Amino acid sequence: MIDLYYWTTPNGHKITMALEELGLDYNLYPIDISKGEQFSPEFSELSPNQRIPAIIDNAPFNTFKPISIFESGAILQYLAEKSGKLIGESLTDKYKVLQWLAWQVAGLGPMAGQNHHFIHYASEQVPYAINRYQNETNRLYSVMDKQLAQTEYLAGNFYSIADIACYPWIRIHAFQSIDIEKFSNLKRWLNNIKTRPSTIKAFEVASRINTQPTVNEKASHLLFNQSHVK
Numbered sequence: 001m002i003d004l005y006y007w008t009t010p011n012g013h014k015i016t017m018a019l020e021e022l023g024l025d026y027n028l029y030p031i032d033i034s035k036g037e038q039f040s041p042e043f044s045e046l047s048p049n050q051r052i053p054a055i056i057d058n059a060p061f062n063t064f065k066p067i068s069i070f071e072s073g074a075i076l077q078y079l080a081e082k083s084g085k086l087i088g089e090s091l092t093d094k095y096k097v098l099q100w101l102a103w104q105v106a107g108l109g110p111m112a113g114q115n116h117h118f119i120h121y122a123s124e125q126v127p128y129a130i131n132r133y134q135n136e137t138n139r140l141y142s143v144m145d146k147q148l149a150q151t152e153y154l155a156g157n158f159y160s161i162a163d164i165a166c167y168p169w170i171r172i173h174a175f176q177s178i179d180i181e182k183f184s185n186l187k188r189w190l191n192n193i194k195t196r197p198s199t200i201k202a203f204e205v206a207s208r209i210n211t212q213p214t215v216n217e218k219a220s221h222l223l224f225n226q227s228h229v230k
């Protein structure tokens with residue numbers, strides 16, 4: 001059984017989406033990042049970066065000892081390798097998936113995250129930062145849209161962990177002040193993934209855990225004033 005340490009944020013949704021798609025059983029341990037639960041010694045042991053998500057697989061493949069993993073990209077790759085699904089069948093397809101996965105965790109996630117931050121959460125309006133991150137987020141959307149003009153999914157005509165990594169970030173396009181209507185291929189992809197039974201289940205799980213926005217005044221102090229690990 002897999003233990004998932006999770007909160008109802010884009011990086012958390014990636015893992016419930018993958019587990020539901022793969023039909024893997026899991027125990028869910030909510031880590032409420034708005035209350036600082038990510039800083040507990042127990043969770044920090046598992047995730048030294050003090051960020052969700054993290055997993056422990058108590059029955060891993062290839063070894064008998066439980067394995068613990070942090071970083072959503074590494075977790076998605078592990079789950080795909082464990083199940084032999086969502087990662088393509090040939091070496092070429094596998095690396096098409098992994099390049100888009102790396103693109104998401106190093107590009108779309110951080111840039112869209114800064115975009116949210118400067119539009120919604122920054123204590124002062126900084127037009128340069130808003131403009132910089134909006135432009136870059138928009139540019140990244142256009143990269144996906146161009147790819148999705150050629151293939152049904154990001155890495156080809158098969159659903160993969162690359163699509164799963166991107167979906168929770170694109171789903172909140174309005175929050176990022178990005179006009180999805182400009183990106184017809186991306187819109188088709190978004191609506192297609194939204195209606196998958198595994199996506200619906202993953203978001204039902206989220207709504208059982210938390211229906212409130214994660215960032216409120218108290219949480220913003222906790223989340224946006226970190227300069228060292230605790």
Ligand SMILES: N[C@@H](CCC(=O)N[C@@H](CS)C(=O)NCC(=O)O)C(=O)O
Binds near residue numbers: 012033073
């Ligand atoms: N690169 C990490 C990012 C993880 C991350 O930023 N998680 C956020 C929630 S989406 C978090 O735990 N934030 C807690 C905090 O900022 O203290 C990954 O992909 O797993």
